[in-house]
Amino acid sequence: MQWTILGAGAVGSLFATHLQRSGQKVNLLDTRQPHRQQAKPMLLEQLDGSICMCELDCIGYQDLAQIGCLLVTTKVWQVTHALQPLVGLLPESCPIVLLHNGMGTAEWLTEHFPHNPLLAGVTSCGALKTDASHIKHTGFGETWLGALNAAGEQWQTLVSPLADALGHAAWSEHIQERQWQKLVVNAVINPLTAVYNQQSGILLQHQDEIAALCLELRPLLLQQGLTNTANEWQELVLQVVDRTAKNYSSMQQDIANRRRTEIDYITGYLLQQAEQNGLELPQHRALYLKIKALESQFVTA
Structure with a gap:
């Protein structure tokens, strides 16, 4: 090959x-x-x-x-x-x-x-x-x-x-299910670490924020056939945080190096799917806008 x-x-x-x-x-x-x-x-x-x-x-x-x-x-x-x-x-x-x-x-x-x-x-x-x-x-x-x-x-x-x-x-x-699982993890860890400008381990100090973001996503995830509870999604995210505690997320690195991020295809994709399904994701939208504001300092349309 x-x-x-x-x-x-x-x-x-x-x-x-x-x-x-x-x-x-x-x-x-x-x-x-x-x-x-x-x-x-x-x-x-x-x-x-x-x-x-x-x-x-x-x-x-x-x-x-x-x-x-x-x-x-x-x-x-x-x-x-x-x-x-x-x-x-x-x-x-x-x-x-x-x-x-x-x-x-x-x-x-x-x-x-x-x-x-x-x-x-x-x-x-x-x-x-x-x-x-x-x-x-x-x-x-x-x-x-x-x-x-x-x-x-x-x-x-x-x-x-x-x-x-x-x-x-x-x-x-069931590769689409695995894609959605990774999307959830990325939608929590990537923008938060970029906003805090820290390694992933900093999120162990922000577990309430993680819990709220996971809870907000659950109605959309149920519509995609993903039946995990909000606590199970939170546990999945925290497992990844613990395993990658000393790593910098790709989005944090993109912002730190003044590069365009993948936010439109992570949180942006979630917002698009939510709108198509008549749902609101205000906390994820707020995170999305924070990343876009950081991007706007060096990325032109």
Whole structure:
């Protein structure tokens, strides 16, 4: 299998280096360029502190013959723009795997790549990209894949090489449910840590706020078929907070580094779904507006 990574951020770089180290063929795709570019060196700092060097080939949007499986790990708001150059050109046999925070891109993908095998992934692997060529593995996590269309069901074979590379990967027949679970966790942890500008562990001091946000979401989650109680959602969030207490969330890092956040596809997606279902989420809307206010200091429309 030739793995092609679109989006060499923290998670994309982590997957690329681990896949290559496990013996898989890996390259990076830049859809802003038509053809192959200079290979990219990458230093991987593993969980045990050991260091290894990888060199990853870089291809462009016209090098389609070199794409076996396309793993999309861009920021969620970059997905449609990054994939647009491949519309009508990517072979219909090539599977596309969406692996990003937030929700709202699967509909566009299904419309523009209707015949490709389409899959979604959810991962809790921790990664930090300290500079352009240095990736740090900050936490072991689970990775789940599932089909977004019938053709995607035929690609459960992708799980085995991912498991070899990452230590855990599995197939889910209920991937949308797992996406919603991660969405809830992200909608609480990411904006709160960005507002407080602290590591995730600070939220252990704000458990009342977490409880209120989880309680407010429950009517919407029930409409999505997710029957957890508000206390169970709170416990899930606190488990992640405890496990990642010394980590900085991606949204905190985006604000700290003056980058656009994924708030429109996390809390924004929840607000959109709530409105469609006749519900109000005032506390989540207040958090959303706080993040947009922080963004407005450096992101123009």
